[in-house]
Amino acid sequence: MDFEPNEEQRAIALAVDNLLAQHAGPARAIELEREGSYDHALAAALTEAGFLGARLSEETGFLEAALVVEAVAKAGGVVSAAAESLVAPGVAGRSLEGPVAIARAGEDAPIRFGDHARTLLLDAGDEARVVILEPDWREPVRSNFMTPLGRIRVPEGAGESLGAGSGSRLRRWWRLALALDCLGALEAALDITVEYVKRRRQFGRAIGSFQAIQHRLAQCAVQVEATRWLCYEAAANGAPEEACAIAAAYATDTAHHVFRETHQLTGAMGYTREHDLHVFSMRLEALRVELGGTAAHRRAITRSRWAS
Amino acid sequence: MEFSWPEDDARFRQALRDFLDETLPDDWEEISRHGPGSDDQSSFSRTFCARLAERGWLTQSWPAAYGGADATPWRHAILSEEMWRCGEPRGSQYMNVNWIGPTIMKYGSEDQKREHLPRISGGDVLWCQGFSEPEAGSDLVSLRTLALRDGDDYVVNGSKIWTSYVNGAELCFLLVRTDPESKRHKGITVLLAPMDAPGVEVREVPAVVGERYFHELFFRDARIPASARLGPEGEGWSVVSYALAYERVGAMRYARAGLTLDALAAAAAERGRLDDPAVQEKLGAARAAVEASRLLSYRVIDLRARGSEPTADTNIARVAGTMCENAVSNLALELFGAEALEYGTFAESYFRLAMTAGVAVGTTEINLNLIASRSLDLPHE
Numbered sequence A: 001m002d003f004e005p006n007e008e009q010r011a012i013a014l015a016v017d018n019l020l021a022q023h024a025g026p027a028r029a030i031e032l033e034r035e036g037s038y039d040h041a042l043a044a045a046l047t048e049a050g051f052l053g054a055r056l057s058e059e060t061g062f063l064e065a066a067l068v069v070e071a072v073a074k075a076g077g078v079v080s081a082a083a084e085s086l087v088a089p090g091v092a093g094r095s096l097e098g099p100v101a102i103a104r105a106g107e108d109a110p111i112r113f114g115d116h117a118r119t120l121l122l123d124a125g126d127e128a129r130v131v132i133l134e135p136d137w138r139e140p141v142r143s144n145f146m147t148p149l150g151r152i153r154v155p156e157g158a159g160e161s162l163g164a165g166s167g168s169r170l171r172r173w174w175r176l177a178l179a180l181d182c183l184g185a186l187e188a189a190l191d192i193t194v195e196y197v198k199r200r201r202q203f204g205r206a207i208g209s210f211q212a213i214q215h216r217l218a219q220c221a222v223q224v225e226a227t228r229w230l231c232y233e234a235a236a237n238g239a240p241e242e243a244c245a246i247a248a249a250y251a252t253d254t255a256h257h258v259f260r261e262t263h264q265l266t267g268a269m270g271y272t273r274e275h276d277l278h279v280f281s282m283r284l285e286a287l288r289v290e291l292g293g294t295a296a297h298r299r300a301i302t303r304s305r306w307a308s
Numbered sequence B: 001m002e003f004s005w006p007e008d009d010a011r012f013r014q015a016l017r018d019f020l021d022e023t024l025p026d027d028w029e030e031i032s033r034h035g036p037g038s039d040d041q042s043s044f045s046r047t048f049c050a051r052l053a054e055r056g057w058l059t060q061s062w063p064a065a066y067g068g069a070d071a072t073p074w075r076h077a078i079l080s081e082e083m084w085r086c087g088e089p090r091g092s093q094y095m096n097v098n099w100i101g102p103t104i105m106k107y108g109s110e111d112q113k114r115e116h117l118p119r120i121s122g123g124d125v126l127w128c129q130g131f132s133e134p135e136a137g138s139d140l141v142s143l144r145t146l147a148l149r150d151g152d153d154y155v156v157n158g159s160k161i162w163t164s165y166v167n168g169a170e171l172c173f174l175l176v177r178t179d180p181e182s183k184r185h186k187g188i189t190v191l192l193a194p195m196d197a198p199g200v201e202v203r204e205v206p207a208v209v210g211e212r213y214f215h216e217l218f219f220r221d222a223r224i225p226a227s228a229r230l231g232p233e234g235e236g237w238s239v240v241s242y243a244l245a246y247e248r249v250g251a252m253r254y255a256r257a258g259l260t261l262d263a264l265a266a267a268a269a270e271r272g273r274l275d276d277p278a279v280q281e282k283l284g285a286a287r288a289a290v291e292a293s294r295l296l297s298y299r300v301i302d303l304r305a306r307g308s309e310p311t312a313d314t315n316i317a318r319v320a321g322t323m324c325e326n327a328v329s330n331l332a333l334e335l336f337g338a339e340a341l342e343y344g345t346f347a348e349s350y351f352r353l354a355m356t357a358g359v360a361v362g363t364t365e366i367n368l369n370l371i372a373s374r375s376l377d378l379p380h381e
């Protein structure tokens, strides 16, 4: 047991933060949103540094890959880092050409990166499939949730099967990946709000000095901190089924809680496009409905732990 | 970062479980349902702790100089987890080992060390904690119990309340004010007070949380020898701060909550309700709360293992511990329905144990205050 990053992990975190400071951030996310684009420049920079794809997990480990995914999410990066650096190596054992989207077979709902993805990881029940996408299988979906969405319609039986039982492997990694995407966005949303309430003054004092506000943010901090360790432990231990379902259930429940609280405490300003909060808060809501949402993750915990 | 147990820690846990299997009597489950302060559990703790001491496990976390084995905080955490998990057969003696002993090592005179430490490490002495007063709960430093020096004694007047573990307690770790003019943190002193001193009276405060949980202690011209003072007069607040820092995570509540939840799932399965999506959801949510609490407690142990000063991580862990207890105990009542209303049943006793989590040892609100100021750095008024 050791909860402090080692030297290598610290070095990775520092390097990826430096890179993200140059290439990502909420302003960049807002600009890309307006254009309806994917951040190919950021993806290229991350790839060149060895931070995107299977390389990081192969050379160092999944926890290190998880730290990168968290950092990208915290910087509001518009890249499919979680799918490329965690899910693809975890399920397929190799890098897949990005952007990578993940979807459940037979559902027509919008999916993250659906309009930009080159590769689709398909949850087809017992098996997972890797599908190289044709451009006309994709269609953009307009959305306010600050994450590029699209619909993908793949022909029956398209792509390559990853073998019997690979479906549950995909769901494990998918749950962990979306928990980590939540984690980064949670940290950013909470940081933004804490800074906001320190500066915003009403009734002659900083609103962050009101205990009613302090308690709500402290409660958020407890849940965000728990999300962090649940994610790290699951990643470090190779994504065990129960731990991944727990990470996803806890992270998405926290996502919704933090969405409500941060918007409440930033008043009207938090709803505007000029304020950074929406980049993260809206994404949190998008994440919490993925793969059946909190309720489905919770049922998955129970099936994994107690189903005979 | 590394999230697995080394081989020897895992072996220690197994040895401890084997020992518990051998040592706990057949009716232990029954005994433990009355709560750690009950008559049965208090008297059982004496034989149990003596046997734990024989194995060298009771005070393994103490320095070798005091008969311990310098075990790591992680080892100590395993012991606490396994004990709390099965209903704390050490009774109140976990306090002795966790913080009373270490505080005596730090502040005690040689005589005090000789008098108290061997009894604690032998496992046959019971202590209670006299901090709270009717007018001093969360705001502990407003305490008023007065101890005035008279020759070789202090003469104590005042009262304490909510004191647990008074059954059979020979000693009280008592906070008093020695300077009547003093305010707040200043002028507080610690006495290692014998409970049989003349002028000390105990009265139970009946409560729904269980038998012999709460007591009032009345001091009416009680004479406590000055030799029982721990540390310098008026410096008691430093002593208490040190003691509380040792208490840190306190009870490993998630350990019992986790075991209870497994039993609830088994009960749901027996009743054919494990396929009910609503039940599955609630079990899953509670399980996540248990794991969150476990990891946040581990974070505190990790910081302690590195010798870091106490941080708001302790308060974070405590809030999560209460969330975990609430999730599991709510479910216990929901699953068992009206059956859970009968005193002493499995669900009822867990519910009762869990219901004080947000108040005992510092309330949720106080923990949130400390997280807001220490961790989020939010401004004061």
Ligand SMILES: Cc1cc2nc3c(=O)[nH]c(=O)nc-3n(C[C@H](O)[C@H](O)[C@H](O)COP(=O)(O)OP(=O)(O)OC[C@H]3O[C@@H](n4cnc5c(N)ncnc54)[C@H](O)[C@@H]3O)c2cc1C
Residues within 6 Å of the ligand: B128, B129, B130, B131, B132, B133, B136, B137, B138, B139, B161, B162, B163, B164, B165, B209, B213, B356, B359, B360, B361, B362, B363, B364, B365, B366, B369
């Ligand atoms: C099971 C149990 C065992 C105990 N055992 C012992 C023992 O052995 N020895 C001992 O000395 N004490 C013991 N206590 C007492 C315990 O330490 C106190 O109950 C606790 O510190 C809270 O004090 P209080 O009950 O007076 O509540 P109060 O301090 O009166 O609090 C009441 C409510 O007001 C809130 N509140 C108070 N101050 C603030 C603030 N600044 N901001 C926001 N909200 C605030 C609290 O959070 C709480 O919700 C025990 C308590 C319990 C429940």
